[in-house]
Amino acid sequence: MEALRVSPAHSPLLRSQRLQSHLPNGPQKLSTRRPIKPFVSATLSRPTADVSAEPSTSSASFETRTTPSPPPHRVSADSLQYPPGFLGAVPDRTATDGNDNGNIVDAMEYLTNILSSKVYDVAIESPLELATKLSERLGVRVWMKREDLQPVFSFKLRGAYNMMAKLPREQLDRGVICSSAGNHAQGVALAAKKLNCSAVIAMPVTTPEIKWKSVERLGATVVLIGDSYDEAQTYAKKRAQEEGRSFIPPFDHPDVIIGQGTVGMEIMRQTKGPLHAIFVPVGGGGLIAGIAAYVKRVSPKVKIIGVEPSDANAMALSLHHGQRIMLDQVGGFADGVAVKEVGEETFRLCKDMVDGVVLVSRDAICGSIKDMFEETRSILEPAGALALAGAEAYCKYYGLKGENVVAITSGANMNFDKLRVVTELANVGRQQEAVLATIMPEEPGSFKHYCELVGPMNISEFKYRYNSDKQAVVLYSVGVHTASELKEMQERLESCRLKTYNLTKSDLVKDHLRYLMGGRSNVQNEVLCHFVFPERPGALMKFLDAFSPRWNISLFHYRGQGETGANVLVGIQVARGDIDEFQARAGSLGYDYAVVTDNDEFNLLMH
Ligand SMILES: Cc1ncc(COP(=O)(O)O)c(C=O)c1O
Incomplete structure (x- = not known):
């Protein structure tokens, strides 16, 4: 709740955030809250001049590369989305990047450096364990490379x-x-x-x-x-x-990549049968570049597959465009991989050696955290569970059977406050829970009739409040064992003219609207916005200074998720003629935000 704490005086260490001040046209769409669209609409926008990239300092043992890379282009995470499990962003190896061979670090040099690395002064050779329950469920042997067991709980x-x-x-x-x-x-x-x-x-x-x-x-x-x-x-x-x-950079340095590459070396030593693929969580790309540099040398047939959250897909977009891009906004749920721009050296290696990237949702990551808990009683942080989520989605998408796959469980530094969100979303992520809304007549007996139609399904959440004497909207969640039982329940309701909406995929519903149910009303000129507040004292006061008392705040819902940015849904009554002024004030605030007034779920549940 730091964001809502009003600080009496700003600490001298606090500086204003400049996240959005460079954006030309007011509000930008928040990438986190968009439905998954089929496949790709990625185009490049203007180059970025205002944020410098992480410089790639060459290791003493490697040749210095001389070709400076062009400034990265800004793109939105939404511009490259594909279904969970689909192997996208497959690099085009026919394209050349203008680097002559003299500048390219020899992959052999990576291999020999990985083999002689001294990481075992501090790191353990982490075990490679079979995820028995998940393997049974998928019909694939899923091996977990337990980097969450390292001394500081990550690789x-x-x-x-x-x-x-x-x-x-x-x-x-x-x-x-x-x-x-x-x-x-x-x-x-x-x-x-x-x-x-x-x-x-x-x-x-x-x-x-x-x-x-x-x-x-x-x-x-x-x-x-x-x-x-x-x-x-x-x-x-x-x-x-x-x-x-x-x-000491976090990922973009040959010696850092070499250190992470020892994970790949251990996997190749520890696996017995042939491997189909290694799934690797991707932030700046150090871990995947290191693993690929080793594995592609010794066993080129093993696929090296990156996994990114669909709202933090900087590597997928960079591979798709054949050049490094910068995300305009990055989702922070899996904070370990919330990177706007991948490294220069890591990208160069990935372009040559990675087989593609799988994208997964926040819900799926939560589902995999629960899977891991059920397997081992360990709790992974979201970035740590990313590869498991990617491996599961990929195996399901391609109907893989009988193969061996490895997923790197890369970290366990879980922010305890995040667990609340994880437990709320895990069953949705495992497709074991659905969130629905049904419209029913406001008359005696209708609730009982509705319950009869829901039948044997287990209702885990139910929200209803009298609103008009004609009809009521109820919001509820049900436990799901098979997709067909959910479909049958929906058909039973619809056949009795109880219109039913499946809202399971809507983050707006899961993060905010399910908690606001019961306050439906038509508020004049209400602009609905989704803001990301920095989690620090004074963030709320700064927000209020920008809008109040100029306009009335008609709705406010804060949902702390243990992230550095807090999710806030705000309604503000702004007359049509004031919209430009509103956008200017919202833009100068420096918090990421998106206007979501036309959102269908909002109109269904709140109007
Ligand atoms: C737990 C965890 N997983 C994955 C990553 C991604 O690693 P990289 O930035 O090398 O891609 C990180 C990065 O910090 C991490 O902390």
Whole structure:
């Protein structure tokens, strides 16, 4: 609830967020809340000049590449969507990128460096375990590479340690620095402890206390700075220059990629039979690039498949366009992979070696967290469960049977507050629960009639409130065992003229409207907006300063999800003539937002 805490005075460390100030035409569509459209409408928009890319510093052992890459184009996550499990973004290997061979790092060099990496000073060789229940369900042997069992509960220490262990002692003595709100921070802190050097970790002020405290406990100095990762990174790079510290990037460096590549080496040692594919969660691309660099050399037939959330698909879009792009907005649920732009070196390797990318929904990720809990009693963080969700969706989509597939369970640093959302969505994600609305006449006996028609289905949630003397809308969830029983129930209701809508896929319903049911009314000139508030004190007051008392706020629903950005649904009464002024004020606020006034579910449930 940080976003709703009103801070009496802003901390000097707080800076205003600039997420949207560069966007030309007011509100942008929020990528998180869109229905999945079939296939692709991806086009490139204008190049980005205002946000610098992570520079690719070459490792001492690799040749320096000289060709500077063009500035990335901005695109929306929505512009490339395909059904869950479909293998999209398959790189076009016939295209050339203008790099001459002299500039291309030899993949063999990656292989030999991975083989001689020293990550085992800090990392364990994580087990490769069979997911027995999931395997039975799918008819495929699904192996989990348990990177969630690493000392800091994710694979990230491999890359950080590998890079730091290669630094000369004099450089280590000047210390290291990185920017991260997550697992990379812990990896660098642990590696610094092991190598006996000082580490500064710059984290956005929005970082949950549990995360920065655990970094501090490892002996690193934490600096909370800026509202966003970009601001923390700018600070870290500046301080690196000023103090001569070595900057340790989270993914875009050959030595980091090599460290992550040791995961691929272990998988190839640990598997017995032939492997169909390895599913890898993708953020900036360090893990998948490292795994591909090893596996494609020793066993080129094994598919290396990236998995991304459908609202954080920077790698899929980059592979699709054949060049790195920058997402205009990125979904934050799987915070470990919420990256707007993949690395330069990671992209170069992925373009050559990755077989494609599978996209999965937030619900499916929650379903896989539950699967993992049922298999092992362990709780994965969303990014950690991503590959499992991708593997399951892929096996179902292609009807794969009898094969061996590996999914990297990459991390277990779960923000406890997120568990509430996970438990709410897990059954939907496993297609075991559906969210529906039925319109029924407001007359005695209709509720009983409705219950008879629902029949044996188990109702897990039911919302009804008297609204008009003609008809009522009820919102409810039912447990589902088979798709046909849901269809049959809908047919029973419809045949008695009880119009029924399946709202299971609507994030607006699942995040907000199901909690607002009962307050239906026609509010004049109501503009409905979905805002993402930064989770920090004063965020609400800043929002209110922008709109109140100029306009009346007619609806407000906040839903904390344990993310750095809080989901807020707002209704504001804005007369037609004031829309331009409203957009200008909303834009200058600097919070991501989308206008959703015409949303069908909103009109069904709230008007
Ligand atoms: C748990 C987890 N999984 C996957 C990733 C993605 O790794 P990469 O950025 O190397 O693609 C991260 C990145 O921090 C992570 O923390």
